[in-house]
Amino acid sequence: MKNIVSNLQEHLSKGKHQNLEFLNDLYNKMKNDGSDVLDYQHLKAQSVSPQCPSCHSIHIKKNGHQQGLQMYKCKDCGKNFRETTGTFVYYLHKKELMLDYIRLMLEGKTLRQCSKELHISLPTSFEWRHRILSALRSFENNVNFFGIMEIDELLMKYSEKGHRYKTVEEYLMAQELKQHNVAVLSMIDRSGNMLCQLTGLDNVKKDQIEKILGTKTPKNGVICTSDSKEFKNLTAENLKDKIVIIKSTKQHRQHSLSIVKGKESDFAHWINATFRGVATKYLQSYIMWYVVKHKYLLDRVIDDIGRMLNLAASDWEAWYVYCILRLKPRERLT
Numbered sequence: 001m002k003n004i005v006s007n008l009q010e011h012l013s014k015g016k017h018q019n020l021e022f023l024n025d026l027y028n029k030m031k032n033d034g035s036d037v038l039d040y041q042h043l044k045a046q047s048v049s050p051q052c053p054s055c056h057s058i059h060i061k062k063n064g065h066q067q068g069l070q071m072y073k074c075k076d077c078g079k080n081f082r083e084t085t086g087t088f089v090y091y092l093h094k095k096e097l098m099l100d101y102i103r104l105m106l107e108g109k110t111l112r113q114c115s116k117e118l119h120i121s122l123p124t125s126f127e128w129r130h131r132i133l134s135a136l137r138s139f140e141n142n143v144n145f146f147g148i149m150e151i152d153e154l155l156m157k158y159s160e161k162g163h164r165y166k167t168v169e170e171y172l173m174a175q176e177l178k179q180h181n182v183a184v185l186s187m188i189d190r191s192g193n194m195l196c197q198l199t200g201l202d203n204v205k206k207d208q209i210e211k212i213l214g215t216k217t218p219k220n221g222v223i224c225t226s227d228s229k230e231f232k233n234l235t236a237e238n239l240k241d242k243i244v245i246i247k248s249t250k251q252h253r254q255h256s257l258s259i260v261k262g263k264e265s266d267f268a269h270w271i272n273a274t275f276r277g278v279a280t281k282y283l284q285s286y287i288m289w290y291v292v293k294h295k296y297l298l299d300r301v302i303d304d305i306g307r308m309l310n311l312a313a314s315d316w317e318a319w320y321v322y323c324i325l326r327l328k329p330r331e332r333l334t
Contacts (some may be wrong), residue, residue, distance in 0.1 A: 001068045003033045004043050012047055017031045022297075024307025030099060037089050037098040037309065045070065045083040051316055053086045054079045088131040090319040094120065101128050102308050106301045110276065120264045127322075133285035136311055138290050143291070145216050149189045150260040151231070152267065153204045154196070155181040160274075161279040177201075182280055185212060186259045186267075186285065194294050196267070198284045204320040206230045209253035210242065224255050263294070281325055288324060 005011040052074035063073040070083040104114045115125040117297040183204045187193040199208045225231035297304040
């Protein structure tokens with residue numbers, strides 16, 4: 001296993017700005033050193049406290065090495081696990097190609113194009129993309145809002161793209177679901193913080209909005225909403241004010257839904273034009289990719305590779321999230 005940094009203590013003590021500069025140059029550094037994503041996962045394990053995949057305890061201790069990887073033992077349940085267990089590189093073959101796969105993803109290449117350029121199979125290309133996207137879902141925990149916040153809902157068609165039906169009953173159930181839309185709750189503030197969440201079939205419900213607002217709304221925050229019934233009736237303890245935007249009336253100064261509406265339109269176009277739609281059970285993964293693009297990436301491919309890798313390596317449960325999504329036939333929606 002290769003060391004990406006020469007001085008670990010100096011690297012871990014870097015400030016946010018210095019760390020971002022390091023990530024911007026990470027792709028070139030790793031290519032020059034011949035490092036791979038497992039080497040970076042090892043580095044990341046030094047700054048992100050690992051947790052037991054069985055009981056989620058953080059009371060762990062080092063327990064030797066296996067095939068060059070650090071082993072840990074949980075003090076609570078006694079289980080052993082590697083520093084890669086549960087991460088997006090868990091059980092990863094051809095690890096030396098993953099860094100360039102991230103590059104191709106950021107270049108907007110299709111699954112088939114990635115497969116062809118890296119000489120991997122199409123199923124492997126699909127798996128690698130969703131390993132990474134499953135890890136990005138945890139980025140939601142880093143999004144919080146301040147000041148004026150716009151919230152709205154985006155309706156998209158239910159989809160089971162790529163799914164093969166094994167029974168007539170399964171096919172008929174899918175046809176029934178395809179008659180519905182799925183709702184995405186979109187939220188953005190004037191500082192550029194953005195979050196979108198898939199909430200269920202048809203329209204967003206009042207209790208779903210309030211549940212999300214309860215954890216994300218700032219103290220004394222102001223929200224701008226549409227005049228639909230579910231939004232008009234919502235309440236949140238921390239809200240200083242609620243501005244209901246009615247299309248037929250003149251918008252009041254800085255209070256509007258123009259920003260969130262623009263992002264919803266951009267997201268819908270990105271999903272339909274770039275991917276020709278995605279299966280609903282994977283939609284939240286693509287939503288978080290879009291949020292990460294908006295908030296964390298620079299739209300400069302080489303600089304963004306390190307940032308994308310850093311986010312993917314931060315989640316210790318990405319592999320399990322991917323496996324659950326892959327195995328279930330459809331998103332559970334109400």
